[in-house]
């Protein structure tokens with residue numbers, strides 16, 4: 001039987017970061033993935049994610065710049081008949097993912113291997129044995145052969161349909177979940193007329209979601225994608241919504257029709273409650289822990305954050321036992337990630353019920369507010385700007401109706 005300090009299941013963003021942190025701390029680490037190559041589980045794509053909370057991790061672990069193909073803090077937000085411009089203090093990072101040589105997971109897993117981590121591909125956990133301290137032995141299956149390993153700690157980062165989470169939490173199937181589906185393209189020459197990122201809302205054409213276009217790399221490369229809430233999609237896939245929106249919105253139609261498509265990507269992720277983010281000596285990270293923002297479908301920043309903190313908690317608290325490790329990890333999530341997810345869940349409940357008329361009014365209202373205040377400061381704490389808020393509300397009586405409507409939905 002082989003012995004490891006830590007077994008990391010899944011070499012996606014969360015698992016690769018966890019394996020890198022553990023290996024750099026001198027832990028004997030085994031990283032496994034069921035795919036035949038790192039990133040093989042998804043087509044080449046570019047995820048947009050906010051840098052809040054992950055910049056320090058990237059610097060500490062010496063993660064190379066290559067997967068960060070672009071960044072921007074300027075965006076234009078559109079409803080059918082209104083728009084506002086946001087210059088934010090938080091930067092959006094455009095990160096290469098999946099089956100590309102420069103993908104985040106490929107480069108970070110490679111760095112983990114350089115730091116001493118063992119990587120086994122086409123490998124899955126078949127049988128778990130429970131001992132006194134938790135999962136004591138695991139049987140791994142890989143290309144027809146089987147091997148028994150022992151690991152003191154398990155980090156389960158096996159993605160949105162985590163088999164490991166299902167086996168640890170039989171009640172998981174009953175928890176409420178939001179399934180976000182996306183379809184997009186990477187293309188050369190997606191012309192954005194000066195604004196690096198554009199987001200479009202349309203409650204009829206993009207139910208519970210949005211369309212975005214972003215300039216994401218060298219040589220005029222761009223990404224365009226439609227994101228929808230599967231519960232509102234009447235059984236249709238996100239590609240159907242992408243095509244319909246791109247067909248009906250003139251600016252998007254023009255940009256997409258001129259672009260040279262380099263690849264397409266599709267998929268879905270679940271957000272929602274988990275009974276817990278740990279079980280015995282196992283910690284759940286990334287999508288396996290359902291750390292996905294239910295409103296925007298962003299999960300990469302939380303995957304990086306949770307992969308790092310699962311590994312850190314184990315490195316720092318292992319001598320005090322798995323309960324102390326779990327407490328440390330849950331505390332890190334409770335401080336940074338869980339409040340954001342709760343806010344996202346509340347906002348999503350309102351967002352899903354807004355009509356196109358509501359969206360026009362809301363976007364128009366924010367456009368007017370932006371003339372008086374920096375919008376992201378306003379979003380952080382609207383009550384600090386009573387004069388600006390009241391002034392904008394008073395400028396059009398329908399804004400007061402909108403606020404009453406939003407309050408009612410909350």
Ligand SMILES: Cc1cc2nc3c(=O)[nH]c(=O)nc-3n(C[C@H](O)[C@H](O)[C@H](O)COP(=O)(O)OP(=O)(O)OC[C@H]3O[C@@H](n4cnc5c(N)ncnc54)[C@H](O)[C@@H]3O)c2cc1C
Pocket residue numbers: 009010011012013014015032033034035039040041046047048049123124125157158159160162163181182183184265266267268269285286287288292297298299300301303
């Ligand atoms: C179409 C689409 C667009 C998205 N766009 C964005 C975006 O713009 N911004 C953003 O922040 N987020 C986005 N997301 C979400 C984001 O991609 C995820 O939140 C993020 O990838 C989660 O990382 P992870 O490491 O938890 O899981 P993953 O990256 O999914 O990695 C899981 C890994 O586990 C492996 N695995 C699965 N089962 C097993 C098993 N049994 N044994 C061994 N290995 C296993 C898989 O092969 C995979 O390598 C998008 C998702 C989709 C589907």
